Amino acid sequence: MSLLTRSAAKVAAATPAPGGRTGKQAPTSGYSRPSLTPYLLLLPALAALLLFVYGPALLSLIGSFFVIPLSGGSWKYAGINNYLKVFADPLIHQAAWNTLVYSLATIIPSIVLGLLLALLMEKMGRGSWLAKTALILPMTANMVAMAVVFKWIFAFQGGFANQLLGIVGLAPVNWLDEADTSLFTVILLGLWRATSLCMLLFMAGLTTIPSSIHEATAVEGIRGFTKLRTVILPMLRPTVVFVTVLSITGAVQVFEIVNVMTKGGPLGSSETAMTAAHKVGFEYFRIGEASAISFILIALLLAVGIIGRPRRTKETP
Amino acid sequence: MTKLNKVHTALATTLGILAAALALFPFYWMVRTAVAPAEGLTTTGLSLIPVEFDFSNFTRAWDKANLGQAMLNGIAVTLGILVLQLLTCIPAAYALSKFRFRGAGLILGLVLACLLIPHQATMIPTFVGLNLLGLGDTRLGLVLPFVTSAIGIFMLRQQMMAVPEAIMEAAETDGLGPLRTLVSVVVPISAPSIAAFSMLSIFTHWNDYLWPLLVARSPAIMTPPLSLAIFQNADTGFDYPALAAAAAIVTAPVVILFLLAQRHFVRGMAGTEVAG
Numbered sequence: 282m283s284l285l286t287r288s289a290a291k292v293a294a295a296t297p298a299p300g301g302r303t304g305k306q307a308p309t310s311g312y313s314r315p316s317l318t319p320y321l322l323l324l325p326a327l328a329a330l331l332l333f334v335y336g337p338a339l340l341s342l343i344g345s346f347f348v349i350p351l352s353g354g355s356w357k358y359a360g361i362n363n364y365l366k367v368f369a370d371p372l373i374h375q376a377a378w379n380t381l382v383y384s385l386a387t388i389i390p391s392i393v394l395g396l397l398l399a400l401l402m403e404k405m406g407r408g409s410w411l412a413k414t415a416l417i418l419p420m421t422a423n424m425v426a427m428a429v430v431f432k433w434i435f436a437f438q439g440g441f442a443n444q445l446l447g448i449v450g451l452a453p454v455n456w457l458d459e460a461d462t463s464l465f466t467v468i469l470l471g472l473w474r475a476t477s478l479c480m481l482l483f484m485a486g487l488t489t490i491p492s493s494i495h496e497a498t499a500v501e502g503i504r505g506f507t508k509l510r511t512v513i514l515p516m517l518r519p520t521v522v523f524v525t526v527l528s529i530t531g532a533v534q535v536f537e538i539v540n541v542m543t544k545g546g547p548l549g550s551s552e553t554a555m556t557a558a559h560k561v562g563f564e565y566f567r568i569g570e571a572s573a574i575s576f577i578l579i580a581l582l583l584a585v586g587i588i589g590r591p592r593r594t595k596e597t598p
Numbered sequence: 599m600t601k602l603n604k605v606h607t608a609l610a611t612t613l614g615i616l617a618a619a620l621a622l623f624p625f626y627w628m629v630r631t632a633v634a635p636a637e638g639l640t641t642t643g644l645s646l647i648p649v650e651f652d653f654s655n656f657t658r659a660w661d662k663a664n665l666g667q668a669m670l671n672g673i674a675v676t677l678g679i680l681v682l683q684l685l686t687c688i689p690a691a692y693a694l695s696k697f698r699f700r701g702a703g704l705i706l707g708l709v710l711a712c713l714l715i716p717h718q719a720t721m722i723p724t725f726v727g728l729n730l731l732g733l734g735d736t737r738l739g740l741v742l743p744f745v746t747s748a749i750g751i752f753m754l755r756q757q758m759m760a761v762p763e764a765i766m767e768a769a770e771t772d773g774l775g776p777l778r779t780l781v782s783v784v785v786p787i788s789a790p791s792i793a794a795f796s797m798l799s800i801f802t803h804w805n806d807y808l809w810p811l812l813v814a815r816s817p818a819i820m821t822p823p824l825s826l827a828i829f830q831n832a833d834t835g836f837d838y839p840a841l842a843a844a845a846a847i848v849t850a851p852v853v854i855l856f857l858l859a860q861r862h863f864v865r866g867m868a869g870t871e872v873a874g
Contacts (some may be wrong), residue, residue, distance in 0.1 A: 318776050319697035323705060326690035329746035333724060334712045341723035349726065359635035398617055404610035412861065418625065421856045423805045425823040426845035429830050430628045433838045439640035441627060477621065490611075534718035537807040541827055555718055555808075562722055563812070571722050578719040586714030 338579055344572030351566050363573040366565045367561075373574070376557035379464055383553060384532040387471045392524055394472075394515075395479025399487055402480075402510070413484070419477035424470075426542035431470045432457065463543045467551050470538050475531065479524050486520030487513075516568035526589035530582050554578055628849070631842035632656065635758065640836050651838070659844035663829035664817060670824040671848075675737070675810075676803045678703055679744045683799055684792070687745040691754035692780050696766060706755075712748035725812040735815040744803060750795050757791035758784055793862050804852050822848040 323360050345363050367373050396468060399414060402409055419427075434441045435456035443453035456466045490513065514521070517582040536555040545552035545560065552560075554574065562571025634644055635652040688856070693699075694706055724743050734738040761784055764837060769779040785792070807823040814820045820828070826848050830841055 316699075319693035319699045319702070322689035322693035322697075322776075326746040326751055327705065327708070329686060330709065330712055330748060333743040333745070334715055334720065337720040337723035338715055341720070344723060344726055351729070393743050398614075401610055401614055401617070404606065405614045406611050408611070409614065412614040412618040414857070417622045418853065418856070421801055421842040421852050422625070423823055423826075423845075423849045423852065424809050425805075425827050426628070426849045429826065429845045430624050430631075431840050432830070433631060434624070434627055435843065436838070438641065439643040439838075441644065445644045446755065473621070473624065476816055507788060508627045530682055530716050534716055536718055537823075538810075540807075543832065558722055558812075559808075568722075568726060572726065575719050575722045582716040582719060583714055586716075590714065590739055 297595070341407035341572045341576040341579055344569060345576045347569050347572075349567055349568040349572070351563075352482045353368070359569060363567075363569045365508060366567075367570055367577075368571050370561075370570075372549055372552060374558055376545075376552040376554050379550070379552055380533055380535070380554045382464060383468055383471065383535060384529065387475050387532050388525070388528040391472055391479045392521075392528060393523070394476045395481075396483050398476070398480040399483035400513075402484060403487060416477055416480055419474050420481060422474070424474065424537045425541050428538045431466070431538075432542050435466050455542055458547055460547050463547060463551040467535075467539055467542055470542070470546070471535060474538075475528060478531070479528065482520060482524045482527070483517070486517045490516050524588050525588055529585050533578065533582060614667055625849075625853075628842050628846050630659055632659075632846045633837050634835060636839045639838055655839040655843040656847070658837075659829070659840040659847065662832075662840065663825050663844045664820070665822065665825060665844060667818065668820050668822045668825035669851075671737075671819055672804055673742045673822055678741045679803045680796055680799050682741065682745040683747045684796070685705060685749055687750035687754055687795070688785065688788075688792070689780070690746070690751045691758050692784055695755045695758035696752065696761070696784070697776075708752050709748050713752065721808050721812060724809075728813065734813060735819070736813075737819050739813045739820070740819065743809070747795075747799065750799065751770055753795050754788060754791055757788045761787050790862070794858070797859060800855065818838055 344356075346359060346361070347363075348359045349356050395478045402413055402416075405412060435443075437443065437453060437455045437458065440456070442456065446453060454462060494512065494516070498504070498512055503512065534555055535553050536559070539551055539553050539556045540559070543551040545556045555578075556573045558574040558578070561574065562568050630646075630648055631644060632655055633648055633651050633653060634655075635650050637654065690709070694702065694709070694762055707835070728734060728739050728742070733742065765783060765787075766779065769783050774782070804821075805823060807827065810821045810824040811827070814824055817825075826844050
C-alpha cells in the first residue's frame with residue numbers, strides 16, 4: 282500500500298483532479314476512430330469496480346436499515362433503529378474516542394517524523410541507501426506478525442520493554458493488560474508503521490524538487506530552517522496534503538494491530554472503530570449495526586478524501 | 599566541503615543510523631526470539647545478543663500453526679489476485695491512455711474516485727454481499743473482491759501515457775491491430791510499471807488480514823496472517839519463540855521479495871513519475 286501510494290503522490294502532484302482534462306490526456310493520433318474496442322477493454326475492470334467498490338459502499342448504506350441474518354435468509358426492515366443503537370452503544374462511544382486518540386497520536390508525530398527523516402536521508406553521506414531500505418521495511422511488514430512481536434516486546438514477564446525499565450530501576454508495567462497503557466502500546470506500533478509510510482511519501486516528494494532550486498537557494502544563502510519553511514514546505518504542499526489524507530484514512534481504519542494485540546481490551550480501553558464494527562457484526566451477529574458503522578466510516582473518510590483530493594497545482598510547469 | 603558541512607554530514611549519518619536501528623529492531627527481535635531456547639524465557643527475558651540457539655522453534659511453529667497449508671493458500675490467493683488484476687488493469691489502462699472515445703473522462707473519474715473509498719471500511723459490506731452470493735468460506739471468495747485494482751489502472755495508465763504516439767502510429771502502419779499493439783508494443787514498454795504494481799499487489803494481498811478473517815472459516819483455506827493470528831490466540835500463550843518463528847516465516851517472503859527487487863521497484867516507480 283505504501284509504495285503504491287508513494288507513486289500516486291508523485292503523480293498526484295502533477296496530474297489534475299479526478300475527471301479533469303489536460304492536453305496530454307487525449308492522444309493526437311492512434312486508435313481514435315469510434316469503435317467498441319476501448320469499451321471492451323474496460324469492461325472487466327469497470328464491472329469489478331462497480332461490483333466490489335461501489336457495490337459494497339452502497340450495500341453498507343442499504344444494509345444499515347435492515348436486520349440481517351448472517352446465515353442468509355430474508356432481511357427485515359428496521360428503519361433508523363440500527364443508527365439509534367449504534368449512537369447509544371457505550372462500546373461505540375469508547376471506540377470513537379479511542380479512534381480519535383489513536384489518530385491524533387499517530388498522525389501528527391508520524392508526519393513530522395516522516396518529514397524530518399526524509400530530509401535527514403538527503404543529508405546523509407555514503408550508506409544512506411542502507412538507512413533508506415531499513416526505514417522502508419516497516420511498510421512491507423506483515424502487521425499481524427509485527428503485532429505478535431510487539432506483544433512479546435511488551436509482555437509483562439520477560440518482555441524487552443520491562444527489561445529496559447528494570448535496568449533504570451523502574452517497576453515492570455503490564456502494558457497490554459492495563460486499561461491505562463493498552464492503547465498507548467498499540468499506538469507505538471501504529472506510529473512505527475505510519476512513520477515509515479510518511480517518510481517514503483516525503484522522500485518521493487523531495488525528489489520532485491529540481492536541483493536548480495537547491496542551487497538557487499545556496500547562492501542566495503538561504504539555509505536550514507528558513508529554507509525548509511520558505512522554499513521546501515511550500516513546494517511539498519501537494520505531498521503534505523496527500524500524506525495527511527492517507528494518514529487519516531489509515532489511522533481511522535486501524536484494525537489488525539488492535540485485533541491481534543489486545544482484542545480491543547481490557548474493558549474496551551483499546552477498542553477502535555473497525556474492531557468495534559467487527560465485534561458488533563461477527564461476535565454479536567448484528568450485521569445491520571455493523572453496516573451502519575461501516576457506512577458512517579465510509580462517509581466520513583470519503584469526505585476527508587474529497588476535501589484533500591489532489592488538485593491541479595499552480596507550481597506544476 | 600567546509601568543516602561545518604562535514605560535521606553536519608556526520609551528525610545526519612549518526613541520526614540516520616539511529617532511526618534505521620529503531621525501524622529494524624522489531625524485525626531483529628522477532629528473529630532473535632525465534633532462535634532462542636523456549637525454557638525460562640518469561641522469567642529471565644532475553645539478552646540483546648543471542649548466546650544459545652534453538653532452531654526447533656521453526657519446525658514447532660510450522661506444524662502447530664499449520665503453516666505449510668497456509669503458505670500454499672497464501673501463494674495461491676496472492677498469485678491468483680495478481681494474475682486477475684494484471685488481466686483487468688492492463689487493458690483498462692490501455693483504453694484510458696491510448697484511445698479517444700465518448701465517456702472516457704467519466705470512466706477515468708469513476709476509476710479515480712475508487713481511490714477515495716476507504717478499503718478496510720468496505721470489507722464488512724463486501725462480506726455481506728459475498729454471503730448473499732453464497733461464496734463465504736471459499737477460495738473464490740478470498741480472491742473475487744480483488745479482481746481489479748483502481749490504483750493499478752491508474753499507475754499503468756500513467757506509464758502508458760508516456761508511450762510515444764510515433765510508436766503507436768508505426769504499429770498501426772505496420773498493420774498491428776489494437777490487441778497486437780498492446781501485447782507486443784505497449785506492454786513491453788510499460789514493463790517497469792507493471793513490475794512495480796505487481797510487487798505492490800503481492801505486498802498488499804499477502805499481508806491482508808481482515809478479509810481472510812471474515813471469509814475463511816475452514817482451516818483448509820486459511821492464509822498465513824490468519825493462521826498466525828489463530829496460532830497466537832490458541833493457548834500458545836507463552837511459547838514466544840514458536841510465535842516469533844511463525845511470525846518470521848510469514849514475514850520473510852515479502853521482505854525477501856522487497857530486498858531483491860527494490861531497485862526494479864524504485865525504477866518502476868520513477869517511470870510512473872515521469873509519465874505524470
